[in-house]
Amino acid sequence: MKEFDIVGPRDKPALLAISTPEALATVKTALDAMGYKVHSVESRAQFELRFNQTNYHLVFIEESFAGANLHDNPTLRLVQNLPMALRRHAVFFLVGAGMETLNVMQAFVQSVHCVIHYSELGMLQELVTKTVAENDSFLSTYRDIQRRAHQKPA
Secondary structure (H helix, E strand, C coil): CCCCCCCCCCCCEEEEECCCHHHHHHHHHHHHHCCCEEEECCCHHHHHHHHHHCCCCEEEEECCHHHCCHHHCHHHHHHHCCCHHHHCCCEEEEEECCCCCCCHHHHHHCCCCEEEEHHHHHHHHHHHHHHHHHHHHHHHHHHHHHHHHHCCCC
């Protein structure tokens, strides 16, 4: 982890909590090609530090990150328990062997936007594009109201 990696206002940061080397390489390559500035972490503590320092556009969590399992994944639990105001800026993906790609019920149960099976990582660019567009569409009214509420009257 780079301690002083600067994220500028035009950057599109992505945070990866993926332990499987093949999955990490595939996700990183796809996101690099899409213009994201990718940060990867190796532990829950690093994840929490990075997540609290930067408003990430994308967050990927592997179901078995850092030796955990889906039902006892402290990184996933951390995200699930965050206040919604801290989660709205990011689109969350859960990756793993137990996931059925684009299964909305699995995503809902795990409090993420999209679930992806390892075998579908070859389609990651398309999956990210689709999920981000759907999230932007869903939250457009919320973001518009929030922006107007913070504008100073003329």
